[in-house]
Amino acid sequence: MSLLNKEEKKTVRTFALASFLNDLGSDIIYPIWPIFVTSVLGANMAILGFIDGLGEALVSISQAISGYASDKLRRRKVFIWTGYVFGAVSRVGYAFSTAWHHLVPFRILDRAGKIRGAPRDAMIADVSSNENRGRNFGLLRTMDNLGAVLGIIVCLVFFPILGYKNLFILASIPSFLAALLVIFIIKETKAETRIYKGFRIKDLSNNFKLFLFLSAIFAFGSFSYSFLLVFSKSVGFEIFFVPVLYLLFTFIASVFSLPAGKLSDRIGRKPLIMVSYVFWAVVCFIFIYFKSIEAILIAFIFYGLHKGALEPVQKTFVSELAPQQHRASALGTFQMVVGLCALPASAFAGLLWDSFGIEAPFCISLALTFISFVLLFFVRQEKR
Numbered sequence: 001m002s003l004l005n006k007e008e009k010k011t012v013r014t015f016a017l018a019s020f021l022n023d024l025g026s027d028i029i030y031p032i033w034p035i036f037v038t039s040v041l042g043a044n045m046a047i048l049g050f051i052d053g054l055g056e057a058l059v060s061i062s063q064a065i066s067g068y069a070s071d072k073l074r075r076r077k078v079f080i081w082t083g084y085v086f087g088a089v090s091r092v093g094y095a096f097s098t099a100w101h102h103l104v105p106f107r108i109l110d111r112a113g114k115i116r117g118a119p120r121d122a123m124i125a126d127v128s129s130n131e132n133r134g135r136n137f138g139l140l141r142t143m144d145n146l147g148a149v150l151g152i153i154v155c156l157v158f159f160p161i162l163g164y165k166n167l168f169i170l171a172s173i174p175s176f177l178a179a180l181l182v183i184f185i186i187k188e189t190k191a192e193t194r195i196y197k198g199f200r201i202k203d204l205s206n207n208f209k210l211f212l213f214l215s216a217i218f219a220f221g222s223f224s225y226s227f228l229l230v231f232s233k234s235v236g237f238e239i240f241f242v243p244v245l246y247l248l249f250t251f252i253a254s255v256f257s258l259p260a261g262k263l264s265d266r267i268g269r270k271p272l273i274m275v276s277y278v279f280w281a282v283v284c285f286i287f288i289y290f291k292s293i294e295a296i297l298i299a300f301i302f303y304g305l306h307k308g309a310l311e312p313v314q315k316t317f318v319s320e321l322a323p324q325q326h327r328a329s330a331l332g333t334f335q336m337v338v339g340l341c342a343l344p345a346s347a348f349a350g351l352l353w354d355s356f357g358i359e360a361p362f363c364i365s366l367a368l369t370f371i372s373f374v375l376l377f378f379v380r381q382e383k384r
Helices: 003-040 045-073 075-094 101-126 131-187 208-223 223-236 237-269 269-290 293-321 324-341 344-358 360-376
Strands: none
Touching: 003 045, 003 075, 003 101, 003 131, 003 223, 003 237, 003 293, 003 360, 045 101, 045 131, 045 344, 045 360, 075 131, 101 131, 101 293, 131 237, 131 293, 131 324, 208 293, 208 324, 208 344, 208 360, 223 237, 223 269, 237 269, 237 293, 269 293, 269 360, 293 324, 324 344, 344 360
16 A cells, blocks of 8 residues: 555544544534423524524535635634534533523534534545545444434433533533644645635536535435424324434444445435435424324434435535535535525424424425436436
8 A cells, every 4th residue: 555545544534533533522412402402491483493593504504615715725623623612612512501592603603613614624535536436435434323322322311410501511521522633744845836716606517506506405305403302202202212213314324334435436416315305305294294203213314324425425426516616615515505595494494383283294395305306316426
């Protein structure tokens, strides 16, 4: 094995371990997040949708800014470790919040921590080839989800002992460790001296723009997982069992992400993305027409399959559709557009839920998923 290949593998594995640690911290609190916001701090479903949607919108904006800045400055590393620090500090803030209004600034800081996303994904795409890029993104997502699985287990074990405040503080520690890993292990190559002329939408191909458009349509209908958890509570799941549902779909996603990435290296990205849309449609169908505990469990399995297929393969596809010199900017722009759709998506879903019933947001999502699926046929991909 050449020295270059060793360095590339070390880079991918370090980012995978850092992602594992960060998601460990995040998912210590995510299973109890919707219950904390609604039952402890007194927010209704529309406010929960607003807070979750605001967070996703900020994720998108922060990734677009950091992607462009990363390409312009020819620096990736500083954005990555700073993002982990932001996430850690925000969880300490959650611990001391006593009303839902207090969550807003810390939610902003938490999601601004996603400035790490586009620069990190660009680094992974840069050190990968077409033959292993899907696998590398799949490995990253697998470690994300494995960290989430362990985080949920920690939540289930320690929440009855620690309560909300101490659990949130505990959740900050892994992200601080992730920042240290990136600072001390990742080596960044010296910046090129050429002048970066900036990034414009016209630098992207029509093919990229079509995929961006259909992904935005899909994102508008794929609201926060919080709605699935609260829906399950309304069907009859006890509060203590809600984190188990989160654990179920996260575990399924962790198992499926790497095989999905590897399969996309062989047969292409589009078929896997199409399959992920079908999985989400099955979830919506079950939540609309079935209210039994058994059906909800099946729905969460399909939700895990959906996440496992979509997230790594979609990033891989975007990184390949983008011009290499604008890779971080394009990744950030993609996340911005898709994420900005999340604010009205979750907020609108909350209003539909409160106004027309729990099935309404799933009916709208099912229709938007079908539109995205059809449009995906017209996106070109490289032959393999």
